[in-house]
Amino acid sequence: MYTIKDILRIQVAPALGCTEPAAVALCTAAAGSLLSDRELEAMELWVDPGIYKNAFAVSIPGAEGAVGTAWAGALGFYGGDPNLKLQVLEPITGDSMEKARRLIEAGKVKIDLLKDKEGIYIKAKLTTAGEVAEAVIEDSHDDLKSLKHNGVPVQNHTLLSSSTEDHSEIYRLEEFLRSRTLEELIALVEEMDDEDFDFVMEGVKYNLELSKHGLTFGGGLAVGKTLELLVEKGFAKKDMILDARILTSSACDARMSGAKLPAMSSAGSGNQGLTAVLPIWAVKEHMSNLDPKQVLKAIALSHVVTGYIKSHTGRLSAVCGCSVAAGAGAAAGVAYLMGGNLRQIASAIKDLIGDLAGVICDGAKASCALKLATAAGTAVQAALFSLHGLDVKDSDGIIAFTPEQTLRNVGQISTQGMIETDRVILRIMIEKQFGGKSQ
Numbered sequence: 001m002y003t004i005k006d007i008l009r010i011q012v013a014p015a016l017g018c019t020e021p022a023a024v025a026l027c028t029a030a031a032g033s034l035l036s037d038r039e040l041e042a043m044e045l046w047v048d049p050g051i052y053k054n055a056f057a058v059s060i061p062g063a064e065g066a067v068g069t070a071w072a073g074a075l076g077f078y079g080g081d082p083n084l085k086l087q088v089l090e091p092i093t094g095d096s097m098e099k100a101r102r103l104i105e106a107g108k109v110k111i112d113l114l115k116d117k118e119g120i121y122i123k124a125k126l127t128t129a130g131e132v133a134e135a136v137i138e139d140s141h142d143d144l145k146s147l148k149h150n151g152v153p154v155q156n157h158t159l160l161s162s163s164t165e166d167h168s169e170i171y172r173l174e175e176f177l178r179s180r181t182l183e184e185l186i187a188l189v190e191e192m193d194d195e196d197f198d199f200v201m202e203g204v205k206y207n208l209e210l211s212k213h214g215l216t217f218g219g220g221l222a223v224g225k226t227l228e229l230l231v232e233k234g235f236a237k238k239d240m241i242l243d244a245r246i247l248t249s250s251a252c253d254a255r256m257s258g259a260k261l262p263a264m265s266s267a268g269s270g271n272q273g274l275t276a277v278l279p280i281w282a283v284k285e286h287m288s289n290l291d292p293k294q295v296l297k298a299i300a301l302s303h304v305v306t307g308y309i310k311s312h313t314g315r316l317s318a319v320c321g322c323s324v325a326a327g328a329g330a331a332a333g334v335a336y337l338m339g340g341n342l343r344q345i346a347s348a349i350k351d352l353i354g355d356l357a358g359v360i361c362d363g364a365k366a367s368c369a370l371k372l373a374t375a376a377g378t379a380v381q382a383a384l385f386s387l388h389g390l391d392v393k394d395s396d397g398i399i400a401f402t403p404e405q406t407l408r409n410v411g412q413i414s415t416q417g418m419i420e421t422d423r424v425i426l427r428i429m430i431e432k433q434f435g436g437k438s439q
Contacts, residue, residue, distance in 0.1 A: 001176075006173070008199055011268075011307040012200075012203060014264055017089060019054075019265065020050070020051050020316075022087075023051065023122055023137055023141040024047065026076060027076065027124040028077040028126065028135070030124075031124045035133050037129060040108060040126060041128055041129060044127075045070075045123070049113065049115060050315075051121070053361070054361075056068065058364035059257050065258060066258075072089075074100035075100045077100075086141060086142055119314070120315060121137070132151065133147075134147070135148075174310075178308075182345065182349070182403050185305065186301060186336070188304060189297045200300050200303075207251055207277045207281075210250075210251035211278060214251055214259075215246075220369055223372075225250060227246045244380045247376070248372045249373035251278060252372040253366070255274070256364065267306050268315045271322045271372060272325060272326040275330055277299050277302065279377075299333055301333050302329035302332060304329070308407065309325035310325050312411025312414070313414035313415065317361065318421045319357075319410070319413065320359040320361040323375040327356055330375070331379040331380075334348070334379060340387055356378055359375075398410065
């Protein structure tokens, strides 16, 4: 039996930059920690399609606009601290950048795409004149499965012991979540204590800082800043829906453009964390006489529902988790915040799924801010619809009588129905990279 404290501890964590390049950097940093010789002759990386897709075009934090798996790997080796897990790239400097650039320009970084590999998988092999170090991350972004030095497995390493424990906890938690009803998930947030409230508020502060950065400096597509401009010019009017879109998309603008600020992630994704948290905070600004703890309970519920949905869809898939998982989490959180009962919270989730279930994931990049804007606004709209009696019927498409079965249906679409969609997306991206020729 898991408590709300357990769920927050396992599913919610700070992440610096997009989690897929961060995972690649963590893998090379961990392997590199075994080497006494820092002069690399070669770096070879093997990655699954999801890691490849999401590291393809997203900016790396603090890396002057550098993008891609090769840069993530090289920077992880030259400047990363594996003890920081998904904040591994926080220490990188100009010197790290220059060394990484030389390695890449010398053609010493090779990327191998494992097209048929399912689930998260990264392997790094670092070769010097007299040493070889290897590391493998599998199943979750910071689960370091193995380390080898000159072909010999490294046992009882501190990086291994903690990550293996964390990984087994994630699997047990996901099994637990899949066995719960929505009513039971809502009951969990009523058990929050002051430590839990402080932790959730810490995540709010992280994500608000990213939003502030995006609104001040733009970055990426500057979706949030552009929405603000439309308001200033009279083309749009601020309400809680538009405020949710602005607050959430501006944070994504900053994060996807490489701002060196952490996001509080949810279920393995920083952008999911932005979507799970910020729409609720935006709605809160339009309401009066709210108990601050009720707001934080709503955000905690959003995290829980996000994790619940991801336990069905998988951590990486052809379905946009920010839209379908965190969007539904935010819809549930907003309905809860506005006094919705169980039926209305369930309806908010189903209304969101009925609207956004088909949104694809075509990798992490600047235009993710458009999807987060859509998800944030739709989450608030779905909650408002549910509170005013609009409820997508179970006769409609993939929507079922219960929210639990609806989300199981979404999971089937993600894990079974969209496998070929994901392959086509990946092929298009590879053809772009290699001038129309698939590798």
